[in-house]
Amino acid sequence: MADRTLPERLPRTLARVLYADSMAAQHEGMAPPRAGGWRAAFSSLDHQQFRWLYGSNLAFFFAMNGQFVVRSILAHDLTGNATSLGLVNLMVALPMLIISPFGGVVADRFERRKLIMIGQATLLVNELIIFTLLVTGLLEFWHLLVVVFILGCTFPFVMPARQSIVANIVGREGLPNAMALQMGGMNAARVAAPVTAGLIVAFAGIRWMYLIATVLYCVALFSMTRVHKSPPPPRDETVSPLGELAVGFRYVAKTPPVRALMLLSIVPIMFAMPFQTLLVVFAEDVWKVGEDGFGVLQAFAGIGGILGSIFVAWHGGERHHLRMMVASLFAFAGTLFLFALSPWFLLALPLVLLTDVCASVFNTVNSTAVNMIIPDAVRGRVMSLMMMSFGLTPLGTMPVSAAADAWGAPAAVAGSAVAMAIISVLMLVAFRSLRDVERATAASHDGLSPFAAGAK
Numbered sequence: 001m002a003d004r005t006l007p008e009r010l011p012r013t014l015a016r017v018l019y020a021d022s023m024a025a026q027h028e029g030m031a032p033p034r035a036g037g038w039r040a041a042f043s044s045l046d047h048q049q050f051r052w053l054y055g056s057n058l059a060f061f062f063a064m065n066g067q068f069v070v071r072s073i074l075a076h077d078l079t080g081n082a083t084s085l086g087l088v089n090l091m092v093a094l095p096m097l098i099i100s101p102f103g104g105v106v107a108d109r110f111e112r113r114k115l116i117m118i119g120q121a122t123l124l125v126n127e128l129i130i131f132t133l134l135v136t137g138l139l140e141f142w143h144l145l146v147v148v149f150i151l152g153c154t155f156p157f158v159m160p161a162r163q164s165i166v167a168n169i170v171g172r173e174g175l176p177n178a179m180a181l182q183m184g185g186m187n188a189a190r191v192a193a194p195v196t197a198g199l200i201v202a203f204a205g206i207r208w209m210y211l212i213a214t215v216l217y218c219v220a221l222f223s224m225t226r227v228h229k230s231p232p233p234p235r236d237e238t239v240s241p242l243g244e245l246a247v248g249f250r251y252v253a254k255t256p257p258v259r260a261l262m263l264l265s266i267v268p269i270m271f272a273m274p275f276q277t278l279l280v281v282f283a284e285d286v287w288k289v290g291e292d293g294f295g296v297l298q299a300f301a302g303i304g305g306i307l308g309s310i311f312v313a314w315h316g317g318e319r320h321h322l323r324m325m326v327a328s329l330f331a332f333a334g335t336l337f338l339f340a341l342s343p344w345f346l347l348a349l350p351l352v353l354l355t356d357v358c359a360s361v362f363n364t365v366n367s368t369a370v371n372m373i374i375p376d377a378v379r380g381r382v383m384s385l386m387m388m389s390f391g392l393t394p395l396g397t398m399p400v401s402a403a404a405d406a407w408g409a410p411a412a413v414a415g416s417a418v419a420m421a422i423i424s425v426l427m428l429v430a431f432r433s434l435r436d437v438e439r440a441t442a443a444s445h446d447g448l449s450p451f452a453a454g455a456k
Helices: 006-027 037-041 048-079 083-109 112-136 141-203 206-225 241-254 256-271 279-286 290-314 321-340 345-373 376-390 393-407 409-430 432-445
Strands: none
Touching: 048 083, 048 112, 048 141, 048 206, 083 112, 083 141, 083 241, 083 376, 112 141, 112 206, 141 206, 141 290, 141 345, 141 376, 241 256, 241 376, 256 321, 256 345, 256 376, 256 409, 256 432, 279 290, 279 345, 279 409, 290 345, 321 345, 321 409, 321 432, 345 376, 393 409
16 A cells, blocks of 8 residues: 555565565576477476476376276275266365365465475375275275375365476476476376276286385475475465455456466367267277277377377477467367267277377467466466366266267267367457467566466
């Protein structure tokens, strides 16, 4: 306020100066090199701090994705019915959907590295408890439900902090490449971890897989201890957590490019991504290739996600985010349409790979553009709202699955691809603010934050 005295203004001003100095110290001498080729694609790994963070992420996501498979096997073995699998997924999804916005508030209020470490330690204790019950023969199904509920409560606090700390380490200049590498690592874990977990369970047993997952969580926790502390941005101490949550919602509502990007990201989540759930229907009912064919389809889809992330990492320094995003969105719709109507399994394999390449490019560029536009003061809260949008995939799966039962999977997925393309065109025409994305991300490249005012 204009009538505040110097003693009243000094503490907050000093806090902002100290915070800016701490961020500058982390970024000093760490600007990613503008090299070409493979060096450009992996330039973020030149940062020692990012290497430790990346190693922690890989270990964490490999353990987590592998354990999803193992928990499904355990749930089925303990109950003997398929309903238990749905209950396990529900107990993860519900707290994630409800708690996610508050996880973002916490990520903006507390030291981010410490928050990540607390979350990882919680999951490590979870795994140790289940491992102990498994070894002693005391494990029951309700134990699994409690553990996955805790996982669902922990994840919304870890992920916004994990996303936010990337910007603290590499700065805005390095964000495109770092975000692409992060997404590539997650896609690699999504592909390799379930397969590896299944092989370990088949040849060594579930106990060994739990032991290996525990070791991976330990590696993830140790790697985070090597990352420097990431202090939270300065904030108004008089604002309550609910008030800060409202600030996050207001920022998105009053920042047209961010609002438009987040709404645009929902379109493929609702209309296109549910096709992943129907891959088993295509494998068994359309192309008659059985479980082995289904596994091959999943592998090609996962490899496509990795290749898409590598593509963005290679071209991450370019400033044409909107152009790349729009091109990948419509290419996603087109390749998905062709995949759905493919009469042959062998033709479907390269098509599903290209589909996931395009999906990965769109998701990575969209998330990167949002991260580059928003100021650090609300980064955790905005990231948590983006996490909530990914929880909408099950909502999109229901109508697409119902359409598949009524008219067949090819017609349902092809129709979804057409609907996605039409709605995307309407949104691109309606949201003139999307044209500001290039200007805003370009300003971020130059160290400016053109939409910081709404964060106050």
